[in-house]
Amino acid sequence: MEHNKVTERLPDAIVILSGCIKRIGDTWQSTDLSEVDAVYGSPGQSLRVEAATILAHKYPRALLVPSGGIGYEHPQGIEPEKPLLAEVMHRELLKHSIQSSRIFPEAKSNSTYQQLQALEHMLSERAWEHVIIVTSRWHVPRVGAMIEAEFSELANRVILVSAEEVLIADSPQKWQALIEDAYHSEFLKERIEKENEGIRQIKSGTYRFR
Secondary structure, three states, X not given: OEEOXXXXXXXXXXXXXXXXXXXXXXXXXXXXXXXXXXXXXXXXXXXXXXXXXXXXXXXXXXXXXXXOOOOOOOOOOOOOOOOOHHHHHHHHHHHOOOOHHHEOOEOOOOXXXXXXXXXXXXXXXXXXXXXXXXXXXXXXXXXXXXXXXXXXXXXXXXXXXXXXXHHHHHOHHHHHHHHXXXXXXXXXXXXXXXXXXXXXXXXXXXXXXX
């Protein structure tokens, strides 16, 4: 399984793992990679959507699969009637001029583990040979550890791509300083440490897959 390397093989699909969403006025939208948005749960979903859009233009035959249901993270003050994560990403992909016929939301999974289970099922059901998974840089190592531990069938058929690397490669002047600042911040250092603890548990066999 390759990490952070856009493939030369043509992907059948580009899967976007969900983070979290926030409400601005009457509109729900993906969270940014910021301390302010970290209060909603996993930050940086907006970067994943934008990176997937760039890859969608690079691979015009690939399908787009925004993945995520209601999620597990429900911070205090977030309305229970919030939309599904995949629905919000679907709408944002349409705003990025991705044709609706290319978008196939997966809206039943509520965790990274469940999203990988859903992807495994889609690979079998649709006979996909090659898939790009887009997620945040801070999330890539734990997703990789999960695949190695629990989803051996995926290992040779997926490439894990960091949204941040895609964005910096496409528009360094817009993204590089913003992303570097975020990764030097305390809130993201704490998030990464939690991810690292999850990886240690996966490797030791004590991780609760759910």
